[in-house]
Amino acid sequence: MTEKIAVLGAGSWGSMLANILTENGHEVRIWSYNPDQVQELNEQHTNEKYLKGFRFSERLRADTDMKAVVQGADDVLLIVPSQVTRAVATDLNQVLTELNSKPALIHGSKGLEQHTFKRMSEVIEETIASQYRASISVISGPSQAEGVARKDPTLVTVASEDLQAARHFQQLFMNNYFRVYTNHDIIGVELGGALKNIIALAAGTLAGLGYGDNAKAALMTRGLAEISRLAVSYGANPLTFLGLSGVGDVIVTATSQDSRNWRAGYQLGQGKALETVINNMGMVIEGIATSQAAYEMAQLTGVEMPITEAIHAVLNGEETVAVAIQKLMTREGRAEIG
Template sequence: MTEKIAVLGAGSWGSILANLLVENGNDVRLWSYNPKQVEELNQKHTNVNYVSNFTYSDKLVAYSDLKTALVGAQTILFVVPTQAVRSVAKQVNTAISELGIKPYLIHASKGIEENTYKRLSEVLTEEIPDTKRKAISVISGPSHAEEVAKKDITLVTAASEDLEAAKHTQDLFMNNYFRVYTNDDVIGVEIGAALKNIIALGAGALNGLGYGDNAKAALMTRGLAEISRLGTSFGANPFTFIGLSGVGDIIVTSTSINSRNWRAGNELGKGVPLDKVVNEMGMVIEGLTTVKAAYELSKIRGVEMPITDAIYQVLYENKDVKTAIRDLMQREGRSESMDLN
């Protein structure tokens, strides 16, 4: 299966996915707003600020002009930061109207839009009407760009309300080290993908404070329970959260130094101020905005999310991390089976 594909966003995940699609035989155009990054990708075939010690295919071509990157595109893959998805989608809507193309849309970003609390497929649906595009899919799962770059075995989920579109995404990405499963639960996949970043922040903080495996396992397990509660309140399939985009993604982002959310939490646990963590990371830490959106959304929906509450209080209300942990541990005793609902 060979297509013309425009990949929007040349960070670590976007650029590695673009390279994978090239290796799978596709004609891929990678768009970045940064002309210097485009020049580096085209001339040196590197992207050192995002993926070190990796050489991209010389068949991967980068562009700084969005409309040029979209010419003839049969599929558009969005891999821009969550809070940029809407603005980029507006530009795409204008460009594809002018170009007269009607592409499939896929996104591989993980987050919830601030203020609107929209999932990213909802944002794309609002900004690019169905008369101008084919179906929307989301690809998500336990997948660090650094490990995909090394062709480590990786399994992810492609979700769409249109299973033919999910199968189309599966066919584009599948190869001997990158396996894709299909799913029709877009709500569950997107909520799991977004909220696992909150748990990764917490897991990193526990590590920075010196807590061991017991504490981290407890956080991941109970974090999954509250993610499931919020997701099912929107109609998500609860079984989605024990799949790749749920427990799988929580495990990989909550245990690995490759996770920027884990690294951010680790620094916070060591007492580094939040503004310094953000400045030194050099890349978007999706969990910082997602925790605010999830906290506010849980209050609107009436869903109990104590871990999310605690992390929100640490990040936005200057609560001491150790005090937040103590307060979590001293909550009234509960039944585990009842507390999963």
């Protein structure tokens, strides 16, 4: 059955998910605040800043008017940087109020709100009145937009407390190169998607320093252990971190040069200043803000997160990368499990 779907956010992942849904036969409209980007999508069917060389479906339509995009939509996908999710959701709440509409909501943002440490589903739940949302879900997993553009076989998870809603989005997104699983552990899926960006930053840093596969494997393994510890302390199912939103997402973002967090870490490892790295990227690096949030969460809960603490110290100019690595390697010996 064809659905009308509104996508809020035209970055690399938002525009790619919009294209998947369009290819799957749905009527999709995408919102961007940038009129030049909207014109490019509508006339050239490209989004060169975010996905160079990719041509989008000519049936995908873009607009700067959120109300026009959302009007009549059965489903709304929010996929903007985590630090502006509350602002965009507030605008969406106003639009839904004016339209008296109640679509199913799903987000694809991999980050945490600064200071509150809230997951994006919590932000949406707080911001959009219950009478204007049928359900809240999240789509996450090991999925670089560039790989999906090449039609690499890609597997992701849709999580929701409402499994019927998760199955609904599973059917909307599934095709022969994009496979979707469902999960009811929305806490674990969201925290996995956010916290793995810290490990990706660290992995890029090691690569920038010239370290090889041994260091990479050590980082990914112990990094996954500490982010799962933190997530479990907030109510996540530990088994989630053995799946797509845990080990899967860590693998792809900590090994792929398509990962902006990995690329940012790589530049840090080469000795570039954080401000220079941010300016060079030209896109939001979620791992920077998430490392601050995770550091504070660990302090509050008493969860030990040595890699996160090291990245936090480097990003805040408290330690050099070399010193941070030396401290990690010379920590007191302990058991791996237990």
